Amino acid sequence: MATVAPFAALRPDPKLAAQVCELPYDVMSSEEAKVMAAGNPLSFLRVSKPEIDLAEGIDLYSDAVYQKGRGNFLKLIADGVLRRDPSPQFHLYRQVMGGHSQIGLVGLASCQEYLENIVKKHELTRPDKEDDRVRHIETLNAQTGPVFLTYKSVPEIDALVSRITAAGPEIDFTAPDGVRHSSWPVSESADIDFLVAEFAKMPALYIADGHHRSAAAGRIYQNRKGAGGSAGFLTVIFPHDQMNILAYNRVLKDFNGHSTAEILSALARVFEITEIADPVPNAKHQLAFYMDGKWHSLTFKPEFTSGRSAIDLLDVSLLQTEILAPVFDIQDPRTSKRISFVGGIRGTAELEKIVDSGEFACAFSMFPTGIEDLMDIADAGGIMPPKSTWFEPKLRDAMFSHLL
Numbered sequence: 001m002a003t004v005a006p007f008a009a010l011r012p013d014p015k016l017a018a019q020v021c022e023l024p025y026d027v028m029s030s031e032e033a034k035v036m037a038a039g040n041p042l043s044f045l046r047v048s049k050p051e052i053d054l055a056e057g058i059d060l061y062s063d064a065v066y067q068k069g070r071g072n073f074l075k076l077i078a079d080g081v082l083r084r085d086p087s088p089q090f091h092l093y094r095q096v097m098g099g100h101s102q103i104g105l106v107g108l109a110s111c112q113e114y115l116e117n118i119v120k121k122h123e124l125t126r127p128d129k130e131d132d133r134v135r136h137i138e139t140l141n142a143q144t145g146p147v148f149l150t151y152k153s154v155p156e157i158d159a160l161v162s163r164i165t166a167a168g169p170e171i172d173f174t175a176p177d178g179v180r181h182s183s184w185p186v187s188e189s190a191d192i193d194f195l196v197a198e199f200a201k202m203p204a205l206y207i208a209d210g211h212h213r214s215a216a217a218g219r220i221y222q223n224r225k226g227a228g229g230s231a232g233f234l235t236v237i238f239p240h241d242q243m244n245i246l247a248y249n250r251v252l253k254d255f256n257g258h259s260t261a262e263i264l265s266a267l268a269r270v271f272e273i274t275e276i277a278d279p280v281p282n283a284k285h286q287l288a289f290y291m292d293g294k295w296h297s298l299t300f301k302p303e304f305t306s307g308r309s310a311i312d313l314l315d316v317s318l319l320q321t322e323i324l325a326p327v328f329d330i331q332d333p334r335t336s337k338r339i340s341f342v343g344g345i346r347g348t349a350e351l352e353k354i355v356d357s358g359e360f361a362c363a364f365s366m367f368p369t370g371i372e373d374l375m376d377i378a379d380a381g382g383i384m385p386p387k388s389t390w391f392e393p394k395l396r397d398a399m400f401s402h403l404l
Contacts, residue, residue, distance in 0.1 A: 002151070003110040003231055004199040006088040006192050010142070010401040011171070011183075012159070016042060016081055017174035021181065021396040024145055025049050026212075030060070044248035046072040047144060048136075051179035058082030060134060066139040073140050084403065090186035090195060091400060092164055093236050097179045097276035097393040103161050106183070106197065106400050108232030109149060109205060111221035114214055119149070120204050120378035123211045143217060143402040145233040146395050147210035150371065156378055157198055158190060171399070179393045183400075195379055204236070205237065206378050208371075209391050216305040220404075229302070234402040236395055238261030240371050247281075247366040248387040249351055253338040254361050256328045260292060266327045270318075271298035279348040281367040285315060288348070290355055295365075311382045314373060315366055320385060334386050342385040344368065 012020040017299035019040055019359050025048040027349055028036070034052040039044035044051055050069035057067060076082045080084040091106040113119050137143055161375035162332040188193060199205075207214060217233035224230040255263055267273060267289065279288045287298040304318055311317055330339050340360070342350055369388050377384055 001202045002202040003113055004196060004205075004235075004237065005108045005110075006196075007104065007229070007232065007402055008085040008088050008089045008404055009091065010077070010082050012082055012093075012260045012398055013065075013080065016135075016213065017085050017171045017181075019138055019401070020076070020081060021173075021175070021398045022045050023177075023394055024397055027394060042076070044076075044144070047140070048074070048397050054360075057060060061135075066135055067135065070139045073142070073144070077257060079086045080163070082398070082401070085185075086103055087187075090192060091198070092161060092184045093395075093399060094165060094169070094182045094184075095179055095183075095393045095395075097244070100131070100244050100393075102238050102244065102393075104236035104238040105157075105186075106146070106234075106236050107403065108229075109147070109196075109214075109229055109235045109237070111218050111226075111233055114204075114218045114233070115222075117159055118204055118383075120206050120375075121211055121214075121383045122374055122378045122382070122388075123217045124208065124383055125211050128213045130215050130219065133212050134212040136402070137216055141404050143213070143404070145210070145213050146371075146400060147214045147217075147233055147235045148391060148395055149205045149210075149235045150207040150240045150243055150375075151199070151205050151237055152206050152375070153241045154198060157195070158239065160194065164390070170379060175396065181396055181399065202215065204379070205334055206375050207240075208243065208374070208389070209353045209394075210235075224404075229402060229404045232402070235398065236400075240375065243371045244392055245368045245371060245374075246390045246392050247368045248316070248349075248390045249342045249344060249366050249388075250324075250364040251322075251340050251342055251351060251354060251360040252328055252330070252362050252364075253340075255336075258327070261382045263291065263327070264296075267296075267323065270304060270322045273298055273301055279351070279365050281365060284367055284370070285318075286314065286367055287319065289362065290348075290365070290399075291362040293356065298364075309382075310373060310376050310380065311384065312370060314384065314388060316369065316385045316388050319364060319366075343390040343394050345390065 019042040022044040031143045033045045033049040037045040094103040172182045279295040285300040289296045
């Protein structure tokens, strides 16, 4: 069973939400955050990336940075910018980006079930990034960044969501990036009990985004032995059929000593190649390759797309195994300095730009990994290659926080 619990959320004054709520800490640099928060004393980036209020060049992991975040957080609470719900409840959180809409349930998932793998993972975490999140949560005594979970959709839950969201939202604003964010409380005891019971029927929940946040919450739960609110971690849980996964593209620094003719010859061993104008792949096992100002369509030959495990059949896995390692000598994409990753939200024009600038030698435009692939691999206990998925839109920090 999967445990999902209501909680007394800390939320922004609806009139101030547009000024307060911000993108997650890990999708921007400190310099970008400073520009985004300029002239806005209520920006939550002053809590999630508090180095922007300190001297330039400060160690991002110094005590002063975490303490500055705590001070800024407490001031938002003291000034009434952030307010705590009077009693535990769920919320519904809708995001609209262009023609895509998704509505998730805001609540607490179980740290114990995370440790028991009822909350299933698909990525490895880095100890340094876990440590950073542990220190941030411990210093604030709060979880301010929700974990993005998904579940196999349930029609009965969909019906409840439709009923509640038919009314006007409590918080509703459109962010500078054009994404609309809206929320509704779920406060009726019958609705709360129904949701708890429906999720209890589910064998598992799946982490889409937020592996380091959930790992940090698990560590704090163990350290505190479940005291206070540490047994749960803040999450927004979306049905799988509303998930929007974009490609995670690859750019390479050099050709590993090969000529362009040799690169094309190596690609021809693995792919059917045609020169194209459209750089966006439209099917699984199809990629696009950019080099010397030209795009090429790459379709994996049939012998490479059968007789392998679900992980090995991912396009990102096949590319790594058949091309990046043997041709470009990129053996470990987690650590190699010769490969970088570009989220699909930036589009293929970004790939052209950075290759044409000479900063990179070539680019691979990928087809997005499917949510069913992610769930199948997580069910099998597998770990996906790094940078396999890019979820959009991103959850806004400060929409909901969980005080421990």
